[in-house]
Amino acid sequence: MAAETIPLAAVVRTPADYRSELKPIWCPGCGDFAVLAAIQQALAALQVDPKDLAVVSGIGCSSRLPAFLNAYGLHTVHGRALPTATGLKLARPELTVLAVGGDGDFFSIGLGHLPHAVRRDVNLTCIVMDNEIYGLTKGQTSPTSPMGHVTKSTPHGNRAAPLHPLMIAIASGATFVARGFSGQPRQLAELIRDGIAHPGFSFIHAMSPCVTFNDTYKLYKEQVYSLPADHDPRDTQAAIRYALESERLPLGLIYHAPRAGQAAAPAPQPFDTTRYLERYRA
Numbered sequence: 001m002a003a004e005t006i007p008l009a010a011v012v013r014t015p016a017d018y019r020s021e022l023k024p025i026w027c028p029g030c031g032d033f034a035v036l037a038a039i040q041q042a043l044a045a046l047q048v049d050p051k052d053l054a055v056v057s058g059i060g061c062s063s064r065l066p067a068f069l070n071a072y073g074l075h076t077v078h079g080r081a082l083p084t085a086t087g088l089k090l091a092r093p094e095l096t097v098l099a100v101g102g103d104g105d106f107f108s109i110g111l112g113h114l115p116h117a118v119r120r121d122v123n124l125t126c127i128v129m130d131n132e133i134y135g136l137t138k139g140q141t142s143p144t145s146p147m148g149h150v151t152k153s154t155p156h157g158n159r160a161a162p163l164h165p166l167m168i169a170i171a172s173g174a175t176f177v178a179r180g181f182s183g184q185p186r187q188l189a190e191l192i193r194d195g196i197a198h199p200g201f202s203f204i205h206a207m208s209p210c211v212t213f214n215d216t217y218k219l220y221k222e223q224v225y226s227l228p229a230d231h232d233p234r235d236t237q238a239a240i241r242y243a244l245e246s247e248r249l250p251l252g253l254i255y256h257a258p259r260a261g262q263a264a265a266p267a268p269q270p271f272d273t274t275r276y277l278e279r280y281r282a
Contacts, residue, residue, distance in 0.1 A: 018071070056085040058078050117201060169203040
């Protein structure tokens with residue numbers, strides 16, 4: 001008698017399946033620990049296969065994150081995570097691609113790339129860990145530092161107005177804009193999950209305090225609030241009002257407007273290196 005065929009059980013991945021062998025080396029209490037955990041929870045919720053996951057970063061404390069994930073990781077040069085992630089997604093559209101980094105990487109040297117990545121609406125997820133300070137270089141003012149902030153680079157107080165990251169994304173034409181907080185990791189994980197599932201460019205602003213140079217946990221806990229249940233993320237004017245708030249900080253899905261008839265990414269074509277180089281031999 002033939003042996004009974006037993007169907008193989010479906011693979012069920014947990015957040016632990018997305019941990020690499022390297023342990024995070026951030027300062028104890030850093031908000032980036034919670035962002036890393038939220039990403040792992042989001043990936044498990046979507047059952048993303050680690051072999052189909054690529055995480056791209058630039059330079060900074062938060063940009064160490066790819067090394068702590070069980071995924072393909074690209075630690076690129078300062079401010080260039082988005083163009084690198086865009087090229088990767090276009091070349092390998094079957095991959096789940098994340099671009100991660102901090103406020104210096106995305107809003108200072110890399111700011112010029114953000115509006116164009118938004119405009120192209122390539123299907124990737126941008127997660128910005130904003131601590132309103134340059135942590136890796138030991139505590140200088142960043143583009144999101146509040147006015148009056150005293151740091152090593154602004155000993156008499158910051159005189160420049162901070163950027164509004166959510167507003168930049170919305171004004172550039174983003175189709176998914178959300179904000180989360182390291183102090184509320186469950187909500188942050190849900191936003192990252194929904195951002196990855198979104199068919200286009202998703203922008204997630206994660207407030208992630210630096211406990212060494214700019215510990216804002218207590219301040220954020222007083223300022224943050226969840227968006228009202230009746231907020232319509234398709235309402236552009238309402239999204240703009242929330243994006244510009246500074247005294248209080250709304251958390252949740254600020255804006256969501258998928259583009260109708262989004263064209264599918266073209267299939268990657270074989271690349272003949274020899275033929276390409278022949279163009280320059282003449």
